[in-house]
Amino acid sequence: MRVNRILLSSSLIVVALVIQVSVLARLHLPGAVPDLLLLTVLGLALVYGHVGGALVGFAAGLLVDLAPPADHAAGRYALVLCVIGYLAGLVKPESGQVKSATGPMVVVVAAALGSTLLYAGVGALVGDTAARHVGLGGLLFTAALYDLLLAPFVVPGVMALARRAENDPLAETSSTAKAGDVSSGWISGGTGLRIGGQRSGLRMKAARARMARAGRIKGVKRL
Structure with missing residues (x-):
């Protein structure tokens, strides 16, 4: 079961990173960039729980920190996604199945806002003031909007794949x-x-x- 988790998480993270860097980042949308990697981490955390969500988030964030064209300190986004994955795993449903879409949508909005604030806060600690020049309010609004629009196409599919991988033949x-x-x-x-x-x-x-x-x-x- 752990091998299935590692293989599935690694595959989904790599695919999400490639799509985000090669497609979403080149759309030049106003404000933030749709964070496909964040939505993938959220879908896995809602199935694996807080420990699995933290591990998946840390691995995904570290891959983003090291993958070109990274323009920030290594470990910065790993810390952000590790915290977000842990917090998202805490709201994992006990039955393992989500009864309505309201809960995951709230988690997506909270994760989009929280990741943006945490990323800007960590950047301020290390001397990165890019968020001030761009406008933190616009980043928060566009990040929540883009992730919320993209979430119905990503989170349910990731959760379904994670549940299927959990079944041991x-x-x-x-x-x-x-x-x-x-x-x-x-x-x-x-x-x-x-x-x-x-x-x-x-x-x-x-x-x-x-x-x-x-x-x-x-x-x-x-x-």
Whole structure:
């Protein structure tokens, strides 16, 4: 199961990063850039929980920090996505299935705002003042808007793939075999009861026949 998580998370993160760098970043939309990688981390965190979400977020953020054309300090976005993945994993549904789209949409908006604020805050600590020149208010609004519009096409699909990867075919096969053993046990037990019942019925009939014969013999002697 852990191998499935690693393989699926790595594949989704690489695909999301390639699409974001090669397609979304070149759209030149006003304000922020749609964060496909953030939505991928959110979808995985809502299935894997807070620990898995933090690990996936850290790995995804570190890949962004090292991938060209990175223009910020390494580890900055890794810290942001690690915190966001951990917090998103805390609201993982107990049943593992989301009953309505309201919860994930709220998580997406909160993650978009929180990641932008946290990224700007970490940048201010290391001397990066780019967010002040661009306008933090515009970045927050456009980041939440773009991610919210993109989320219905990304988050449900990522969650569905993560749930499917969680199902272990070996475990299903063993459980099916156990169920077959139990059912065969019930069948054999039922057959034994039937055979035993038939034998007891034959014995009762034989005993009744003997008693009837004895009664007849006694009656003849009396006569």
